[in-house]
Amino acid sequence: MRRKRFGTFLRRSAFHRGVLGGRRGWLVVFVLLAARRSASKVIGRQERFVALEKLQPGQSIQLTALRPLTRRERRSASKA
Numbered sequence: 439m440r441r442k443r444f445g446t447f448l449r450r451s452a453f454h455r456g457v458l459g460g461r462r463g464w465l466v467v468f469v470l471l472a473a474r475r476s477a478s479k480v481i482g483r484q485e486r487f488v489a490l491e492k493l494q495p496g497q498s499i500q501l502t503a504l505r506p507l508t509r510r511e512r513r514s515a516s517k518a
Contacts, residue, residue: 445471 449471456464491499507515 448467452464452468452471455461456466456468493499
């Protein structure tokens, strides 16, 4: 949790001091953070390897997608 707070602090500081304040160093930090965030949104989540099964003739497998967790569920899971 501490890392997330630091990232938010850094992003906000870079925006206020660099974009609004005109400090070139903070502007560079803001651009790098924004590019990283944009790239991660474009690339998306990585695929997860779940299982590898050899099926014999006549066998079948059923795949089910799980619904994404809500914000409240993610929060409670991270506290546990």
